[in-house]
Amino acid sequence: EVQLVESGGGLVQPGGSLRLSCAASGFTLSDHYMDWVRQAPGKGLEWVGRARNKFNSYTTEYAASVKGRFIISRDDSERSLYLQMNSLKTEDTAVYYCGRAAGTTWDTSMDDFWGQGTHVTVSS
Amino acid sequence: DIQLTQSPSFLSASVGDRVTITCRASQGISNYLAWYQQKPGKAPKLLIYGASTLQSGVPSRFSGSGSGTEFTLTISSLQPEDFATYYCQRLNSYPLTFGGGTKVEIK
Numbered sequence: 751e752v753q754l755v756e757s758g759g760g761l762v763q764p765g766g767s768l769r770l771s772c773a774a775s776g777f778t779l780s781d782h783y784m785d786w787v788r789q790a791p792g793k794g795l796e797w798v799g800r801a802r803n804k805f806n807s808y809t810t811e812y813a814a815s816v817k818g819r820f821i822i823s824r825d826d827s828e829r830s831l832y833l834q835m836n837s838l839k840t841e842d843t844a845v846y847y848c849g850r851a852a853g854t855t856w857d858t859s860m861d862d863f864w865g866q867g868t869h870v871t872v873s874s
Numbered sequence: 875d876i877q878l879t880q881s882p883s884f885l886s887a888s889v890g891d892r893v894t895i896t897c898r899a900s901q902g903i904s905n906y907l908a909w910y911q912q913k914p915g916k917a918p919k920l921l922i923y924g925a926s927t928l929q930s931g932v933p934s935r936f937s938g939s940g941s942g943t944e945f946t947l948t949i950s951s952l953q954p955e956d957f958a959t960y961y962c963q964r965l966n967s968y969p970l971t972f973g974g975g976t977k978v979e980i981k
Contacts, residue, residue, distance in 0.1 A: 794974050794975040795918060812969075857905075857923075857924055861918075861920065864917035864918055865917060866916075
């Protein structure tokens, strides 16, 4: 059974940093691209970024709103995905979900499995 | 960036109703579109990809259509468990933008 479990959320002051983790099980992580998606309170879904797999050199993509502040990494040997969040702003307050992309081509780029999310609150 | 506009943003419907949600892209995206369902406090769930392909395990009352700039998600006969918020997402280039969402509530 595919499972994704996020952790690391919490309360952080503006300007601070936080590292989220996503533990993957039930599938071969190294075969898949992985995403972070967030949802601010009462708002819609916002794609944060993607980490490609080893075959694609673990390259990353980011939304403009987080580029230069957030870093996505992964450790396939630890079956984990990470989101390092720096220079946090109040508008980064959200539930953060990790998602597994079904494949590595555009037509399989949708997230077919999601974690339950972890809450991040940026406030003084 | 290519934007996605969903309409309506809110709709009120009864059990058994046929419901249609529209997603319009600001530029053509071929059929690189997915639909998700999200219930309160839960993670999104993939319903449809490739604009019209039903994800495994999703009831056949859900269907998707469209290509280019206009797409629709249709629920042929609304069931109590279908009351939720629905999002489209484009998958043709980065960033992988979501639409603003359509909340389906009980009339």
